[in-house]
Amino acid sequence: MxxxxxxxxxxxxxxxxxxxxxxxxxxxxxxxxxxxxxxxxxxxxxxxxxxxxxxxxxxxxxxxxxxxxxxxxxxxxxxSDRVVAIAVNPEIDAVTVGVVALSGVVHRRIRWAVSSVPSAAEAVSLTAGIVTELRRDLEQYSIIGIGVAVPGLVRASDGLVRLAPHLGWVDEPFCDLLAAATGLPVVAANDASLGANAERYFGAGRGMTDVIYLNGGASGIGGGLIVGGAVAGGLAGYAGEFGHTRVSSGSSTDSAGIAGTLEAEVTRAALLDVLGLRGSETDADALERALLASDSPVVRAEVARQLDFLAVALASAVNVLNPQLIVLGGFLAALHAADADRLSSAVGALALGAAFEGVQITPAQLGSNLLVIAAAELAFEALLLDPQTIVGNISG
Amino acid sequence: MxxxxxxxxxxxxxxxxxxxxxxxxxxxxxxxxxxxxxxxxxxxxxxxxxxxxxxxxxxxxxxxxxxxxxxxxxxxxxxSDRVVAIAVNPEIDAVTVGVVALSGVVHRRIRWAVSSVPSAAEAVSLTAGIVTELRRDLEQYSIIGIGVAVPGLVRASDGLVRLAPHLGWVDEPFCDLLAAATGLPVVAANDASLGANAERYFGAGRGMTDVIYLNGGASGIGGGLIVGGAVAGGLAGYAGEFGHTRVSSGSSTDSAGIAGTLEAEVTRAALLDVLGLRGSETDADALERALLASDSPVVRAEVARQLDFLAVALASAVNVLNPQLIVLGGFLAALHAADADRLSSAVGALALGAAFEGVQITPAQLGSNLLVIAAAELAFEALLLDPQTIVGNISG
DNA sequence: ACTAATTTGTTGAGGTGGGCAACGTATCAC
DNA sequence: GTGATACGTTGCCCACCTCAACAAATTAGT
The missing domain is CATH 1.10.10.10 (Winged helix-like DNA-binding domain superfamily/Winged helix DNA-binding domain)
Incomplete structure (x- = not known):
């Protein structure tokens, strides 16, 4: 209370x-x-x-x-264009740092490729280095703080990275380390939850109050929820893990070792496989083009198979949450583009009629700026909540 | 916005x-x-x-x-004990009307049995009759309004009962009819959503912000969500329909004709069947006692089967919502009592470790007063939001 | 029993900040 | 130009919360 x-x-x-x-x-x-x-x-x-x-x-x-x-x-x-937040997104092959203004303008986006998966300490020092560099350029700007989009579970209370499976991070105090290294306030959250929020405010879900967001990445499916106009974090901030919903009785397992889940059945790798493409050379757009261009029955069958499994997970989510919009990002957007009608009718068949009434399924809109905007938004939140106090603590 | x-x-x-x-x-x-x-x-x-x-x-x-x-x-x-709301709960075999004070005291609970499933018009006139009677007794009380707990989908915007399958109601303006018949303000919502809210404030989930509530009734499974401290209604107020989550690849269908869902696999009827009991003579307590008393392997197997399916649905919900509490009501509470450890470990095996961390699974606490308190709470909401204005419009 | 300490209700003064109305100002239409 | 319209600006008012001083009701200690 x-x-x-x-x-x-x-x-x-x-x-x-x-x-x-x-x-x-x-x-x-x-x-x-x-x-x-x-x-x-x-x-x-x-x-x-x-x-x-x-x-x-x-x-x-x-x-x-x-x-x-x-x-x-x-x-x-x-x-203002001069009041900015710094966005950070550590990934397995790069650390992306962005500068976003309160006006929404993305001033900078620096993708710093790394040869091996960065440890938390490496990501901190790398980020801190870039930030130091940036601050020299941004002398007449006010930096509100740093927002971090983490591909994993982040504890809401203190920003501790509980588990980022692809990065191999476990219980890493990334926030505290980065705050100590830069002297700026740092906040972190799950990338997909932040993405959901960004799409809600600036992308496909503008003005909506109940949104489900699913993002398909190279190594799994993450998601975020907007419930009643607020980001749903759950007790500890781990909400939105749609990837581990059971959708089949199959035996293939997902990254958490659970069988028959959405993440086990619906994968980017399987799509690339039937298309004969290499993952490292194929971005989301290329995958979508390839899927649309192909008329191979094998490809169509795999698309149909994956869409039907996706529909099971979405239908459950629709029944439980009665959203007005489902936003699909990453390879799930490509999958959706390949046969939107099939997905929509499959969800409709598995969901309650009333709950599915008026539900739209659309691809994500923000593209490559998504996580930069999303993480910056997290950093702006404190300022937006209390403009008077926060601005007093900033250099200028 | x-x-x-x-x-x-x-x-x-x-x-x-x-x-x-x-x-x-x-x-x-x-x-x-x-x-x-x-x-x-x-x-x-x-x-x-x-x-x-x-x-x-x-x-x-x-x-x-x-x-x-x-x-x-x-x-x-x-x-005050004298400021009261009237709670109404139409069911297939009875209409229950209660009088609940702002203090939480349940002054009255009248269960008016009906011989056949009541139509909306019948339920309205029956309720209005009871209310007229009650108002005579409650002359020195202030009646704030009427809250209705409907076993079905209720549109949040205007209280229209879109679909109450067991009552056979489709698009019934129950609220408006009852308001016209009594002259009191009437609000309605789904019974399970209201139940979730009541358990959160007055029952097992006191003070919690993220609660999943599932209720097992004679004819299906309904539920409600508390997300971030607020009742999650979804776009139109239909959220919480856990009963139609797919949990198996079986072919048995639920009340909505969807196969392999929680409601299709986990049923009160199947439990009564293996116990050799009649539904009409067995209330929730009796079912629980019978389950605990039985050592038949057939019963134990059925309990295990149902618990395992329940675990699939709960695990998905845990991953998506990261709640701090799962409350089970109706026959699901009995099922839980029969083998709480199995349910808990089955959910733990299917859910992400971090998301399941600290999740409690408990039976509902409010028992037979649940829906009376829950529906009254709905009626009180307007008063709680704006005590000054609302109280001015009441007779006294 | 009396006193000291503690906690809380009560009262009146003070101040913050939004509403309001009157007035000034910048545009459009003719 | 002139009128109409919409909006910014200014000074006053007032609701309502805080604060400080005082009064009241209890416990603890002697």
Whole structure:
């Protein structure tokens, strides 16, 4: 019952600043007049709030757009390009570091390839090096903090990486190490959960409150949930592991050693195999093109097989969560593109009619910027929650 | 983005009144001193807020408990016994109507048996009759409204009963009809979702934020979710249908005609069958006693078979939702009691280690009062959200 | 029993911040 | 130009929370 907190006047101010900053961050620039309508606040209040945000450098006021409407034009309020978060995404073959502005602009994206799977310590020192370099270039920018998208289970309470199977990390305090190395606040979460959130705000699920996101990677299937408008993390932040849902009575096992699961039956490797492609040379787009181009019955059969298994997992999720949107990323997007109708009708046959009513299945939209935007969003969260306090602690 | 609302001063007052009323409603009576600590508000503010709630008759202040502590004793604030909601639960063989006070006391529970499955119109007129009767007895009570727990899918936006398979109701505007017949505000939701909420606040899941609730009834398995501290309804309020999760490749079908689902494999009827019992004569307790008393290998095998299938569904749910508690009601509680260790280890074997860490599986606690409390809670929600406004609209 | 210490209710003053209304200003239409 | 429209700006008001001082009710110690 810790959420049972009383409100005082400071909370009102904080909440109102938070809402305005969120609006211009998530939905893009808006005129002051639009903000008054969206928030229901008085226009004099909006004026004061925007002035305060502008004073802190969080938003900028631009000259009004010509609107062809009568009346005094309203200045455009836009999230700052100079307030940035650093996004980090360690993977088996590279560490990606990005710089994303509060305005949504991706200033930089640096993919630093590594020859062998990086240990946590290596990833920290590599990242810290890149960050030091970046800070020299970003002297007139304000760096809010670092957000890390980890391909594994991250404990929500303290950012400890409990298990990142592909990286071989177990109980690595990546956050604390990186914070110590850079002196910046660091927050981490599961990559797929962050991806779900990013797609919800900036991609295919814009404005939606109940979204299921599944991402198919080279080594497994991860996912994230938006339930009732909030990222569902579960007790410890491990929610969203759709890959280990049982979908068949087969004996092939997944990365966790569990048999008959989605991750065991639906794999990128099997698709590449029937297509005669090499994984290392085939990105998501190439796979999709190859699938669409092929008319081999073997390929079609494998696509159908995988789609039917995917449908089992999705149908269960639809029954349990009654989402309005299912977003598929990675090779699952390619699979979906190969035969969208089959997937949709298979899910429809296995799900309750009412729960599936109005459910859309779409590919992810954010592409290669997804995890950069997603991780930066995590770092921005503290600022969006409390613009006044956070901005006070930043150099400038 | 409709949730992007600004806060003004009225909202502060409303929020603070709401929080205090919620605290004394959900966690029982508390002293003013405790309320100051829990809310973080100033004690003078608490005094004013409690006085306002007391003036409206929503809470009562009692003489302090002897606490053995130094200092001036703090009066106890308790939710009123006289402010009540009416709970309604239509079933195939009866309509149950209850009267529950804001204090949590169940004043009445009337189970009106019917000889044939009631139509929506019959259930409405039956309920309205009982309510009229009750209102005569409850003249000095304030009736907040009516909450209905429906064994089926209820559209969240308007309370339309989309589908209640066992009752044979399709698109029945039960809420509107009952509201017209009684003149009271009526809200409805799925019985299992409401049950999950009630167990969370008043039963096995007290104070928890991520709970999965599954209820085994005579004709199927329903469920509800608490995700991140809120009831997860999904887009239209249909979330929680665990019964149709696929758990086997068998061909037996469930009530929706889908094969190999939890509801098809795990049934009360099959348990009664191996026990040689009649369903109509066996309530949940009797079933549990019979299961515990039996040492027949046939019974043990059936219990094991059903538990293993239940484990498949629960493991998927654990992976996806990372809950802290799984609550089992109805015949699933009996099944759990018959061999709790088998269920727990089977789920553990199929779920990711980290996600299953710390997950408890327990039987439901609220027993026969569950749905009465659950439905009343739904009716109370409007009052708890805005004590000032709602109480103004009530007769007294 | 009396005093000291402790905790809490009560009261009145103070201040923060949003609403409001009047006024000023920038655009469009004619 | 002139009017209409829409919006920013300003000063005042007020709701409501905090704070500090004081009063009240209890326990512990002598």
């Amino acid at each position: 810790d959420a049972m907190q009383g409100n005082n006047h400071d909370d009102v101010r904080r909440h109102n600043l938070s809402i305005i900053l969120r609006l211009v961050h998530r939905d893009g620039a808006a005129s002051r007049a639009q903000l008054t309508r969206l928030t229901g606040l008085n226009r004099s209040t909006i004026g004061a709030l925007v002035a305060e945000l502008a004073e802190h450098g969080l938003v900028e006021e631009r000259t009004p757009d010509p609107t062809k409407l009568a009346g005094r034009p309203s200045p455009i309020v836009a999230a | 409709d949730a992007m609302q600004g806060n003004n001063h009225d909202d502060v007052r409303r929020h603070n009144l709401s929080i205090i009323l919620r605290l004394v409603h959900r966690d029982g009576a508390a002293s003013r001193a405790q309320l100051t600590r829990l809310t973080g508000l100033n004690r003078s503010t608490i005094g004013a807020l409690v006085a306002e709630l007391a003036e409206h008759g929503l809470v009562e202040e009692r003489t302090p408990d002897p606490t053995k502590l130094a200092g001036r004793p703090s009066p106890i604030v308790a939710a």
